[in-house]
Amino acid sequence: MTVIDLITRVDAICKKYEKYDIDKHKEANVTGDDAFARLYGVVESEIDAALQKSEAAATEKSRATAVAMNAEIRRTKARLLEELPKLQRLALKKVKGLSREELEARNDLVYSLKDRIEAIPDGSTAAAKQSGGVSGGWAASSSYTGIKIDSSSEEAFESEYFQQTEESDRFRQEYEMRRMKQDQGLEVIAEGLDTLKNMAHDMNEEIDRQMPLMDEIDEKVDRAASDLKSTNVRLKDTVNQLRSSRNFCIDIILLCIILGIAAYLYNVLK
Amino acid sequence: MSTSDPSKLISKADKLTKLSLTRWSADWKSATVLYEQAANGFRVARNYEKAKLAFEKASQGQEMLSSPWDAAKHMESAAALAKELRNWAEVIDFYRKASELYMQCDRPQPASDALAKGARALEDALPDDAIQLYTDACVILEDDGKEQMAFDLYRAATSVYVKLEKYTDAAAFLLRLGLAADKCNARNSQCKAYLSAIIVYLYAHDLKQAEKCYNDCSQIDAFLGSDQNRCASKLLSAYTEGDVEEIKRVAQSSAISNLDNVIIKLARKLPTGDVSAFKTDAANEEEPLDENDLT
Numbered sequence: 001m002t003v004i005d006l007i008t009r010v011d012a013i014c015k016k017y018e019k020y021d022i023d024k025h026k027e028a029n030v031t032g033d034d035a036f037a038r039l040y041g042v043v044e045s046e047i048d049a050a051l052q053k054s055e056a057a058a059t060e061k062s063r064a065t066a067v068a069m070n071a072e073i074r075r076t077k078a079r080l081l082e083e084l085p086k087l088q089r090l091a092l093k094k095v096k097g098l099s100r101e102e103l104e105a106r107n108d109l110v111y112s113l114k115d116r117i118e119a120i121p122d123g124s125t126a127a128a129k130q131s132g133g134v135s136g137g138w139a140a141s142s143s144y145t146g147i148k149i150d151s152s153s154e155e156a157f158e159s160e161y162f163q164q165t166e167e168s169d170r171f172r173q174e175y176e177m178r179r180m181k182q183d184q185g186l187e188v189i190a191e192g193l194d195t196l197k198n199m200a201h202d203m204n205e206e207i208d209r210q211m212p213l214m215d216e217i218d219e220k221v222d223r224a225a226s227d228l229k230s231t232n233v234r235l236k237d238t239v240n241q242l243r244s245s246r247n248f249c250i251d252i253i254l255l256c257i258i259l260g261i262a263a264y265l266y267n268v269l270k
Numbered sequence: 271m272s273t274s275d276p277s278k279l280i281s282k283a284d285k286l287t288k289l290s291l292t293r294w295s296a297d298w299k300s301a302t303v304l305y306e307q308a309a310n311g312f313r314v315a316r317n318y319e320k321a322k323l324a325f326e327k328a329s330q331g332q333e334m335l336s337s338p339w340d341a342a343k344h345m346e347s348a349a350a351l352a353k354e355l356r357n358w359a360e361v362i363d364f365y366r367k368a369s370e371l372y373m374q375c376d377r378p379q380p381a382s383d384a385l386a387k388g389a390r391a392l393e394d395a396l397p398d399d400a401i402q403l404y405t406d407a408c409v410i411l412e413d414d415g416k417e418q419m420a421f422d423l424y425r426a427a428t429s430v431y432v433k434l435e436k437y438t439d440a441a442a443f444l445l446r447l448g449l450a451a452d453k454c455n456a457r458n459s460q461c462k463a464y465l466s467a468i469i470v471y472l473y474a475h476d477l478k479q480a481e482k483c484y485n486d487c488s489q490i491d492a493f494l495g496s497d498q499n500r501c502a503s504k505l506l507s508a509y510t511e512g513d514v515e516e517i518k519r520v521a522q523s524s525a526i527s528n529l530d531n532v533i534i535k536l537a538r539k540l541p542t543g544d545v546s547a548f549k550t551d552a553a554n555e556e557e558p559l560d561e562n563d564l565t
Binding site for chain 2 (some may be wrong): 194202206
């Protein structure tokens with residue numbers, strides 16, 4: 001059998017069992033007047049593509065490529081979310097050949113679509129939570145009442161975007177612990193600085209208090225020193241006068257005379 | 271000579287000073303010497319009564335010899351012995367006399383020191399007299415222009431007032447301290463004095479007074495830009511809001527912990543009484559203001 005024969009035979013069989021072909025039916029539906037179904041089909045295929053891309057990004061080793069892919073996914077999500085209102089309007093329109101239940105079902109389909117779009121992981125939720133925590137933390141440290149703001153935004157994050165990878169969770173916890181430790185350390189430092197400042201001020205005042213006393217002491221000591229100097233000079237003069245050479249020689253001569261007289265008397269009496 | 275019996279010395283000295291037929295003028299010089307020796311002998315023998323007497327007589331002798339400095343010194347020793355004997359009237363008397371003698375020597379500082387010593391001795395027994403002595407001592411120093419030395423005296427007087435629970439007087443004294451500090455540019459002491467005054471008013475549960483005091487002090491630039499100012503405003507706003515936790519937290523802060531010990535004790539005991547009463551007062555005050563704005 002040649003290839004051509006095979007192809008013809010396959011075509012014949014497909015035509016025979018066409019009514020069991022779901023994809024073709026779907027396409028047939030879509031190519032009909034039903035705009036809703038057409039748009040819905042397009043959105044669904046885009047969602048599938050985005051999901052596949054996000055899975056690829058999760059397994060991607062290189063951070064840069066992962067970031068680029070996440071950005072791409074985010075753009076797709078945004079576009080899809082824009083088209084959702086259009087879809088919603090179309091869903092409400094009545095189309096011939098469609099039962100009422102199916103019309104209501106279409107509305108629900110649109111809503112579920114919204115959730116599915118937003119649920120696509122794009123690596124931004126963890127980052128958003130972190131940045132929200134950081135900015136809330138800065139507000140908290142500026143005033144005591146700010147702490148309440150921080151906790152409420154955290155709750156909002158956790159309820160709506162409950163998409164945390166284990167890594168981001170751990171990172172966040174570590175960040176919180178470090179921030180607390182830093183705050184404690186800074187408080188200790190602040191207290192120490194306050195004490196130092198007070199002590200320095202007190203020392204300043206004490207020294208100011210003692211300055212005039214020192215000046216007085218200085219003056220008094222200067223006066224006493226000059227008094228001593230003048231007294232010393234006078235004393236030197238007096239002693240010099242007493243020990244002048246003339247008096248000294250007269251003293252020695254008189255001493256010799258007395259010794260001579262004593263020796264003479266000693267000789268006489270012996 | 272000093273080892274001989276002090277009472278004998280005293281009797282000898284008395285004989286020298288007593289005027290009689292044989293003696294026409296008292297020999298104060300030798301008498302004073304004998305009195306001093308006798309006094310020292312008595313003090314060593316722990317015979318405080320006789321020692322005090324001897325010091326008195328020695329001081330009198332020195333006065334006669336026109337040396338007020340020595341006279342004052344002896345008076346002070348006599349006063350210290352009187353304190354041992356717990357003879358408070360004499361303590362006051364002697365310290366005042368000593369202070370006058372120091373003023374005669376033209377030395378105001380030892381004069382105020384003498385009064386301060388007297389006040390410290392009397393703090394427990396006669397607190398009112400103690401305060402009087404402290405005030406006089408501060409006046410002496412201020413007249414001399416040495417306010418800085420008066421800070422300690424003001425603080426001591428304030429603690430006595432607080433012990434007596436006379437809080438308005440204590441706060442008034444603190445404001446005087448602030449004034450003295452202002453004169454000698456001691457900004458830190460000044461701000462601490464004002465903060466202490468506000469705390470004393472709050473402890474007396476007198477929010478109006480405290481706020482008035484705060485407004486007065488805010489007129490002063492040095493206080494306005496200081497740590498103590500911020501602490502005071504936090505404390506007052508916590509009071510007007512009736513937030514007990516906030517009050518306790520501010521009382522633990524470092525600005526208050528740098529104040530005097532007595533004031534720290536008061537601050538830790540805040541708030542006294544019912545703070546929510548102040549809260550409703552503040553709320554009532556706001557309503558009339560709103561009506562005025564509308565009209």
